[in-house]
Amino acid sequence: MQTDHERGAAPAPPPRGRRGRRTVLVTSALAVVAAVAVVGALGLGGGGAQDGSSAPPRSHSTVPVTRATLTERTTVDGQLGYGTEIPLPVKVTGTVTWLPGESSTVKRGGTLLRVDDRPVVLLYGTLPMYRELGLTANTRQDTRQGTRQDAGTEGDARGEAGQGTADQGPTGDASGAPAPSGSPTPGGAGAGRTAGTLRGMDVLQFESNLAALGYTGFTVDEEFTDLTARAVERWQKDLGLPRTGTVGVGDVVYSTGKVRIGHAGVRLGSAVTEDALTYTGTSRKVVVNASAAEDSWAVRGATVTIGLPDGKSVKGEVASVGKKATAPEEGGGEGGSGAPTVPVTITIKDQESVGRLESAPVTVEYVGRERADVLTVPVAALVALAEGGHGLETADGRFVAVKTGLFADGRVEVSGSAVREGMKVRIPE
Structure with a gap:
């Protein structure tokens, strides 16, 4: 130094x-x-x-x-960009039939790619998709038995077995007697719930996304009920998919927010692989390869000043510091000391201050x-x-x-x- x-x-x-x-x-x-x-x-x-x-x-x-x-x-050197590209966790199998353009942005509900002409949809969340979401066998049986009770839902009145007639009370049987305490109310929050109902935080995460996309008629909670399945069917219809009411493991990919598409690791017509697509966040940031021996300034939350190629300066904040030092390239690089470095990621709150720059060498000034x-x-x-x-x-x-x-x-x-x-x-x- x-x-x-x-x-x-x-x-x-x-x-x-x-x-x-x-x-x-x-x-x-x-x-x-x-x-x-x-x-x-x-x-x-x-x-x-x-x-x-x-x-x-x-x-x-x-x-x-x-x-x-x-x-x-x-002052140290840094590189402005969108950060390191990460492979999308695509779990579906089949043939790639459509890919998005590089550097394009995909938001919640958008299509990341198509496999066997079926969309893989982006949703927001931190919990990976690890199982199929749908009605269990017990819930399906309960749903079939309860079809006559909520036959009026979504215009599906069937009038079977004397139920669902005009003589039926609002919450009871044909005589108008109230339903027993604790029994599910057709169309209500307890509809379709049985001992076999699928439950979990992944259900809550998915239902939160479904509601954010404008689908209603179910309760956002940790239970996948027949009402959730009906909302899934409406979502599938809008996507041009068969209305199964079940979400497969490969049907969606979760990220913490909208993504910027990186490069494609496959071609159209190829079998989908784990590195089919890479992505980054949509906010520009700066990465500094700081000397591992002199990185005491790199503390999460520390404020720095970023010098842009046009001479302007913008404020940045240290967001993360790598825990693994990387050996320098052979010879230490031009003018380099050959010392091991750690990556320091700096975020920029005011994205407009960067203008249209997407990638550029910059300087980072910090207080010693x-x-x-x-x-x-x-x-x-x-x-x-x-x-x-x-x-x-x-x-x-x-x-x-x-x-x-x-x-x-x-x-x-x-x-x-x-x-x-x-x-x-x-x-x-």
């Missing part, structure tokens, strides 16, 4: 595109020290204040010692060390003392020894018994 301390007080803008290159914007005093080393060689330096009456005037420019907060900022409420002077005010170390020249030509601390933003932290806030010091020529 190269710092401004090592490079001079006015660093040139860092070149872009070098893998692993790190530039620290910390202002340095070394060039200044070398330029004024002759002061110490003439015996004008010392451990404390000295009589400077014989010293020739060095400059008419004086500056005050001020109290401030110094912040060290470091910080020193609050310290005495500071411009780096150019430092002089080298003959006995070693640094000093400052006062307005009346005396030299005082100082101890230097953090270099940042063109200034340096100074301390010493003879240094006080507001004291005037000269800028050497």
Whole structure:
């Protein structure tokens, strides 16, 4: 890592595109020290204040010692994009008959691809599809027996076995007597529920999606009832599928939100495979390959500044830090140190601030060390003392020894018994 301390007080803008290159914007005093080393060689330096009456005037420019907060900022290279492409967990088998365009966006209810001319649909959720969702054998039998009770639902009145007639009460039998306590009410929340009803969080996740797509007539809960099956049939009809009321393991794929299609791993007419399609999220982000030995800045939630190719800057936030260090490419890359790196992912909340850029090399600036409420002077005010170390020249030509601390933003932290806030010091020529 190269710092401004090592490079001079006015660093040139860092070149872009070098893998692993790190530039620290910390202002340095070394060039200044070398330029004024002759002061110490003439015996004008010392451990404390000295009589400077014989010293020739060095400059008419004086500056005050001020109290401030110094912040060290470091710039590293990053890559703007959509993140690492991930294979879609397609579980259906068959022949690929349609593929989406690369970089296209698919939302909830949209088709990811078609296999045997059947759509594989995107839904939102974190629980993978691991089993078929439908009515169990007991529920199917109960549904057939209860058909006469809810025959009026969706215009399916059949009037079989004397039930469902105009003489039937709202919740009871033909005599109008109320239904026994705890019995399911046709069309109500308990309709079609039996001991064999399919239950689970995956049912709740699927029903939540079905409701979000506008399908109603069932209760969103952890039970797959005959009312859920009827809503599935309406969904299947809209998709152009046979109305089975059952959702197969390969019929849907879950993601946490809408996806951006990456590259296809198969061609039309080929058998579908696990790497048939890759995807990413739809929000642009930055990935930095940070030195594993110097990644203390990469803390989740830390704020950074992203420099775009057009010179604009946008705010970013560290979202994740890889836990596995990767060995560098052979030779360490152009200008690289060859040190192992870890991937740091940075999100950008204001996506509009990035404009239309989808992929580009960028810089990421983060805050390193910080020193609050310290005495500071411009780096150019430092002089080298003959006995070693640094000093400052006062307005009346005396030299005082100082101890230097953090270099940042063109200034340096100074301390010493003879240094006080507001004291005037000269800028050497």
